[in-house]
Amino acid sequence: MQPLLQFDDMSFAYASGRTGDGAPSPKAGSVASPPVPAGGGVPAAPDAPAAPAAPGVAGAPTPSLPPGLFHVNLAVRPGDFVMLTGPSGAGKSTLLRLAVRLEEADAGVVRCGGRPVAEIPPAELRRTLGFVQQTPTVGAGTVRDNLLLPFSFAANKGLTPPDDAELAGWLARFRLAGVGLDATAAALSVGQRQRVCIIRTMLLRPAALLMDEPTSALDPESSGVVEALTEELNEDGVTVLMVTHGAYRPARRPWRDVRVQDGGVREVAVALPDDADAAAMAAGGAA
Template sequence: MPKSVDSVHQPLLVVKELSHTTPDNRLVLDKVSLTVQPGQFIVITGPSGGGKSTFMRLLVRLEHIQSGSVAFRGRELTTLDAPALRTKMVLLQQTPIISQRTVRENLLMAYGFQTNRSLVRPSSEQLREQLDHLLLHDVELKAPAGSLSVGQRQRLCLIRALLLKPEVLLLDEPVSALDPVSRKVVEKVTEDLNKGGLTIIMISHAHFVPEQVTVRRLALDSGSFRESNCHLEEGPR
């Protein structure tokens, strides 16, 4: 089974022979290599516990790189400031991470970090627009975020990630807790973002069929990446 699935020409991310073993000595990544071009939309599938989430966490240095290397725009991750990296490459984890503060405070949380102090905070009107765009019409900015459902929290975290205007958006099962209508809205938002040039890497068990963008599908199986179909899916332009 091939351990390398590469593209060519001016890569945004380059992963070389990345290996990772869990604390219980289970090898979940076995010398995987991957090159990601700017503007690509990559969907990663594979069995639960197969290393998909670990791979994403390694890309933003939430896990220690044990073996191999990852470079972002030609620079090794280990040479980059981790907080600054997580602004350029934002990970939305499967389990939404929120505080018990208000919705507004959760959306603006990242602006309190030293790395992001120079960023212009969005206005309440802009935040309201983002909430409405993801069908959170009934969610008030002053409401406690802890009162939201898991699906609402997931969309809240997506908005929070997008407010930072990252170069790469990493999505770990972003629609797993959503109803069918909300799921389609989130999928359309990700397509629109990709059409606008944002690089997206998404883990998904849902059968995501894009309507407007080209998607590269990879399967993480037995520690290695492989193309999960013989051609790239492309929806109507």
């Protein structure tokens, strides 16, 4: 099966003043990545002995090298539910930003459906890979105005906007039946706004949802709703790639725990919903 999203020998060095999961800042220029051991990770400094790597981790951090992601290889298959875990600043959010071209790789290739993302028109890429940010953003106007916003863009002019009945159906599915389409979007709670943002993304029928800590700003109840709904969408065939710092792991869906650390990625666990041993291993790996 061809991966839906693939990082092939991809490297990305952070600009001065930014971290892997921080706010974007302009890059001073492309930084060539030095050679690394097979499997990816941050290499040792030139002419210096390589630091011993922990079991299962390729390479070790070296202060003389720019922080970043080096020679990353990761394949996300259609229908996967992938949890990106690891320490803050390791590059989890950066992987999502590279996928939707909010950042550009310094080396290697990021592919979507077998095609380099650099060759895919931006509007097509954003329709294929729906991006949900950490902080929900709604504009002025009603809930309806915000849900229909993508259909007002010139790049989506060929798409038929959903009618009120379809929008109301999405609101009901996302536990927002009490929120009217004419309600002021800015007056909603943070949890409600995040669900509106996810609906807005789903209205374009993406093949995948790329979610950057979608529950980090939510209370426990709202977090539980978003997590359960994300599992429902995955059950419907939507691929999910979610950045998380928390303890959440899918309860009803098979999932992969991919840890981002020391400039590389490694698979910590592949688990079924009732796979307690794998879940425990994943929780330990994310500690």
